[in-house]
Amino acid sequence: xxxxxxxxxWSPYLVGxxxxxxxxxxFSIPQKTLGVSTNFSQAVRLAEEAIAPSHAAQLTYFAxxxxxxxxxxxxxxxxxxxxxxxxxxxxxxSFLTGRLPELWVERFGPSRLQAYxxxxxxxxxxxxxxxxxxxxxxxxxxxxxxxxxxxxxxxxIAVFAAGLATAALLFRKEA
Amino acid sequence: MVESWPALGxxxxxxxxxxxxxxxxxxxxxxxxxxxFRLKDFTVLKIMLTAIVVGGLGVFFLHDQGLAKxxxxxxxxxxxxxxxxxxxxxxxxxxxxxxxxxxxLGEGNRRAAFGVLGMLLGAWLQAESYGWCSGLVRQVDLGxxxxxxxxxxxxxxxxxxxxxGALVLFLLIEAWERSRTGTSPGPQDLPR
Numbered sequence: 063x064x065x066x067x068x069x070x071x072w073s074p075y076l077v078g079x080x081x082x083x084x085x086x087x088x089f090s091i092p093q094k095t096l097g098v099s100t101n102f103s104q105a106v107r108l109a110e111e112a113i114a115p116s117h118a119a120q121l122t123y124f125a126x127x128x129x130x131x132x133x134x135x136x137x138x139x140x141x142x143x144x145x146x147x148x149x150x151x152x153x154x155x156s157f158l159t160g161r162l163p164e165l166w167v168e169r170f171g172p173s174r175l176q177a178y179x180x181x182x183x184x185x186x187x188x189x190x191x192x193x194x195x196x197x198x199x200x201x202x203x204x205x206x207x208x209x210x211x212x213x214x215x216x217x218x219i220a221v222f223a224a225g226l227a228t229a230a231l232l233f234r235k236e237a
Numbered sequence: 238m239v240e241s242w243p244a245l246g247x248x249x250x251x252x253x254x255x256x257x258x259x260x261x262x263x264x265x266x267x268x269x270x271x272x273x274f275r276l277k278d279f280t281v282l283k284i285m286l287t288a289i290v291v292g293g294l295g296v297f298f299l300h301d302q303g304l305a306k307x308x309x310x311x312x313x314x315x316x317x318x319x320x321x322x323x324x325x326x327x328x329x330x331x332x333x334x335x336x337x338x339x340x341x342l343g344e345g346n347r348r349a350a351f352g353v354l355g356m357l358l359g360a361w362l363q364a365e366s367y368g369w370c371s372g373l374v375r376q377v378d379l380g381x382x383x384x385x386x387x388x389x390x391x392x393x394x395x396x397x398x399x400x401x402g403a404l405v406l407f408l409l410i411e412a413w414e415r416s417r418t419g420t421s422p423g424p425q426d427l428p429r
Contacts, residue, residue, distance in 0.1 A: 069261075074280045075407075077262035078287025084254050085292035090299050092247035093306040096255060098335040102360035110364070123367035132240035138248020139255065140339060146256025147265060147343030154261065158345050163267035163332070178351040180330060185338070185355020186362070187327025192335055193363040194374065195320025196310050199334040200255075202317070203285060206310055208293035210395055212382040213312040220321025221328065222274075228329040229274035 070154035085208060094135050097201030099192040101140045103129045127196060169233065195220075256340040265341040267332030267348070274329050279410045286403040293396050312379035319374060331355070 088096050107129050110118035123129070130136070151157045162177050170176060192198035195217045197206060203221070206214025239245060262284050263269045272278035299305035328334050331352045333341055338356065341349035385392040 071263050072261040074262055074283035075287050077258050078284040079291045081255070081258050081284065081288035082291025082293075082295060084251060084258070085288070086295040086299060086305075088251050089296045089305040089307070092244060092251070094244070094247070094251075095308050096251065098339055099356070099360070102335070102356050103364060105357060106361045106364050110361075121364050121368065122371065123364045126367070126371065130240065133238055133245065134240040135244040135248040137239075138245040138250075139252035140248075142249040142252020142254075143256035143259070143336060143339045144343040145249075146253035146258075147260040147340035148256075149253070149343075150257040150260035151344035156260075156344070158341075158347075160345070160347065162348070165268045165271060166332070177348060181348045181351035182355035182358070184327045184329075184331030185352035185357075186359040187323050187355075188331060188334060188338075188352070189327075189356030189359020190363045191320040191322070191324030191327060191359070192356070193320070193360045194367075195317045195324060196313070198324070198336065199285075199328075200336040202310065202321075203334075204288050204292065208289045208296055209307050209309055210293070210384040210392055211309040211312070212379055212384060212387060213310045213314070213317045215384060216312070216314050216317040217321040217324075220318045221325040224322040224325025225274040225329050226276075226325075228326045229271065232329060233271075233275055 067153045068155070070156040081204065082208075085205065088205075092135065095201060095205035096139065097136065097197055097205060098139060098143065099189070099198040099201060100129065100136045102189055103127065103193050104131075104133075104136065107131065123193075127193070255336065256343055259337055259340040260344060265333070265337050265344060265346065265349075270332045270334070270337065271329060274325075279414075283407065283410070286399075286406070290396075290400045290403050294400070297392050297396060309381040309383055312377075312382040313375045314377040314379065316374035327355075327359075 085096060088094055103124070107118065107124050108131070110121070118124075162172065162174065166177060170180070188198070195202060196213065197217065199221070202214040202217040207218055259265055263280055264284060269278055269280050273281040296305050296307070300307055331338070333349055333352050335356060338349045338352045342353065379387075383392070384395045388395070
C-alpha cells in the first residue's frame with residue numbers, strides 16, 4: 063500500500079476510475095458536484111462588494127450564475143485540492159524543481175518574465191471562458207458530462223476544438 | 238462568513254482526494270496537458286473519459302436508487318460553446334486548467350500561481366462584461382437539457398454509447414502507443 067502511494071505516477075485509467083468513484087461519493091453523500099472555478103467568481107464578488115459595493119450591486123452575473131457569498135463546499139474543494147496534490151507530491155517525491163517546463167523552454171525560450179506573463183494571459187482566457195461557460199474542466203468537463211448535461215458536452219467539445227487548433231498554431235513546424 | 242461547516246469539511250475531503258489523484262495522474266504538468274492537444278500524449282483524455290464513464294454509470298445507478306442528487310447546469314449554448322472556445326485557447330497557452338492549476342500550487346509550481354492570478358483577472362473581467370453580453374450569450378437557452386432529454390431516450394443509452402466509444406478509443410490509443418514506442422505503455426515518470 064505504501065509502496066503504491068509512493069509511486070510518482072499512476073495509470074491514467076486507474077486515476078480516472080478512482081475519480082469516477084469519488085464522484086459517486088460527491089453526488090450521494092454531500093450531494094454536490096465537483097467544481098473549482100466558482101471560487102474565482104466568489105473571490106471577485108467578495109472583493110467587489112468590499113471595495114465598490116454600489117458597483118457590485120449592478121453586476122447581474124453574480125445572481126444569474128448563483129455565485130455564493132458565503133464560504134462552504136467550494137472553498138473546501140479549493141483548499142483540499144492544494145493539500146491533496148501536496149501530499150501526493152510528498153509521497154511520490156515528485157515536487158517540481160522550479161525550472162520552467164522543457165517543452166516551454168524549447169518553444170518559447172528561457173525567459174521567466176515571458177513565461178509568467180503568458181501564464182497570466184493564458185489564465186485570463188481560462189478564467190474568462192470558464193466563468194462565461196458556467197464551469198471548467200471539473201464542473202462541466204467531468205461533473206456535467208457524466209450527468210449527460212447538454213451544456214457540459216457543448217463545453218467539452220468546444221474546449222477540445224479550440225485546444226487542438228491553438229496547439230496546431232502554436233507548435234506548427236517552422237519552414 | 239461560512240455557510241455550512243459540514244459542507245466545507247466534505248469539500249476538504251473530496252478536494253484532497255481530487256488533488257491527490259490529479260497529481261498522481263500527472264495532469265498537473267504543462268507537458269501532459271499541452272501534448273494532449275498536440276495529440277502526442279493521451280493521458281488527459283484517458284483520465285477524463287474513464288472518470289465520465291465510471292462516474293456516470295455509478296451516479297445514474299445511485300440516482301435510480303434514490304441515493305444521489307443530480308444537478309445539471311443550464312444549457313445556454315452560446316455561453317457554453319463561446320466560453321469553451323476561449324477556455325481551450327487559454328488551456329493550451331497555460332498548460333493547466335482551474336483544477337489542475339490549483340493542484341499544481343500544491344506541488345510548488347510557480348507558473349501555476351501566475352496562471353491562477355490570470356484566472357482571477359479573467360473571472361473579474363467576465364463579471365464586469367456579462368451585463369452587455371448576457372443578452373447575446375443567453376439567446377439559445379435549452380434550460381437543464383441533457384443528451385437523453387433532447388433525444389427522448391433513457392440515460393442508459395447514451396451512457397452505454399459513451400462507454401463503448403471510450404473502450405474502442407482506448408484500444409486504438411493503446412495500439413498506437415505500442416506501435417510508436419515498441420513497448421506496452423505504463424505509468425512513466427512525471428515530466429518536470
